[in-house]
Amino acid sequence: xxxxxxxxxxxxxxxxxxxxxxxxxxxxxxxxxxxxxxxxxxxxxxxxxxxxxxxxxxxxxxxxxxxxxxxxxxxxxxxxxxxxxxxxxxxxxxxxxxxxxxxxxxxxxxxxxxxxxxxxxxxxxxxxxxxxxxxxxxxxxxxxxxxxxxxxxxxxxxxxxxxxxxxxxxxxxxxxxxxxxxxxxxxxxxxxxxxxxxxxxxxxxxxxxxxxxxxxxxxxxxxxxxxxxxxxxxxxxxxxxxxxxxxxxxxxxxxxxxxxxxxxxxxxxxxxxxxxxxxxxxxxxxxxxxxxxxxxxxxxxxxxxxxxxxxxxxxxxxxxxxxxxxxxxxxxxxxxxxxxxxxxxxxxxxxxxxxxxxxxxxxxxxxxxxxxxxxxxxxxxxxxxxxxxxxxxxxxxxxxxxxxxxxxx
Numbered sequence: 001x002x003x004x005x006x007x008x009x010x011x012x013x014x015x016x017x018x019x020x021x022x023x024x025x026x027x028x029x030x031x032x033x034x035x036x037x038x039x040x041x042x043x044x045x046x047x048x049x050x051x052x053x054x055x056x057x058x059x060x061x062x063x064x065x066x067x068x069x070x071x072x073x074x075x076x077x078x079x080x081x082x083x084x085x086x087x088x089x090x091x092x093x094x095x096x097x098x099x100x101x102x103x104x105x106x107x108x109x110x111x112x113x114x115x116x117x118x119x120x121x122x123x124x125x126x127x128x129x130x131x132x133x134x135x136x137x138x139x140x141x142x143x144x145x146x147x148x149x150x151x152x153x154x155x156x157x158x159x160x161x162x163x164x165x166x167x168x169x170x171x172x173x174x175x176x177x178x179x180x181x182x183x184x185x186x187x188x189x190x191x192x193x194x195x196x197x198x199x200x201x202x203x204x205x206x207x208x209x210x211x212x213x214x215x216x217x218x219x220x221x222x223x224x225x226x227x228x229x230x231x232x233x234x235x236x237x238x239x240x241x242x243x244x245x246x247x248x249x250x251x252x253x254x255x256x257x258x259x260x261x262x263x264x265x266x267x268x269x270x271x272x273x274x275x276x277x278x279x280x281x282x283x284x285x286x287x288x289x290x291x292x293x294x295x296x297x298x299x300x301x302x303x304x305x306x307x308x309x310x311x312x313x314x315x316x317x318x319x320x321x322x323x324x325x326x327x328x329x330x331x332x333x334x335x336x337x338x339x340x341x342x343x344x345x346x347x348x349x350x351x352x353x354x355x356x357x358x359x360x361x362x363x364x365x366x367x368x369x370x371x372x373x374x375x376x377x378x379x380x381x382x383x384x385x386x387x388x389x390x391x392x393x394x395x396x397x398x399x400x401x402x403x404x405x406x407x408x409x
Contacts, residue, residue: 010121013054014131017047017114017379019138022173026142028164030149036164048109051117058120068385069119071330076112078324086301096306111372118382123390128350129191139177140200143207168368171216174207179223179356186231187349212263214271219363223356230343230352248272283309287318297321308370315371334388341391351387358384
């Protein structure tokens, strides 16, 4: 019971907002419930009201006036307004028209308010080690249960087994577990047993494989080199490059052969060696055309059938123009100013872990989903911005004139 006393409301909130959906999305399939919203809607409402509580508990006008809160709020107000104008003035199919209200709700309940709440948290008072281990054990437990369910009930409805989520998001659960495991192995070996983190790494990679999505594989290729560069271990860098080459050779061999039908291998082979990007090119070109027609504030927010560009920056330009892009990027100003926290000057290694997870979901938001459809990217964005803001405020408050975060007391 003593360990639960360490879980402040902020710790519980961070655990809920980042890994809670992983838990809630695992109920529908095993229970035979066709509509997974029976579980997801209560979860989103819980996050929303918990977010309001976090804002109330940590509210101050100083935090309200910081550039990140202002730019984040201005952007979602702009996007909400643009969505309303687009939905009322542009043509959309009748089927997508039934989702207009849902999109308004997602912007408010999932994207805007929780992101603001995460900016209000004082991360200097949060035990980030405790939160990180909570992330790890939650993912480890859920993906282990998922694997056991598949072994006991191999006739499961899909390769997602217990989860009622999109297969790409499912793959990124594996990527998250693999990256968290690598973090503990490289930067906090005493934090968790090597046997546990080794199992977590293998389980995460296996989940990526069975999911069949390419985005988690791309995230691993992007994020692991970042971790190794920060680690400054050339032996590990060499090992990673060797393993990556072997993986690509294996994908080429098995993907080219007609004897094997493995979804992950087939899709990745077509992507790497045939340039197949799942018909993304027409979506990209359409987004650019819409942007060129209205460069300042952008044009429609979705295509006629509800589709979107599948790229964060192209969607920002298409839906909100240059103005929206600038406002959106401004919230990351504290991160740019304090990038040393996540690179070569690591005072708290767990800052690096949160940036790692942010980077992983940045890869996802650059290849799939709409602006409001990757909550993990939005939330990890706010977490690393909040960490940066805390560091910036601490330096300003204690600067002794020599640009040191300690004064002559």
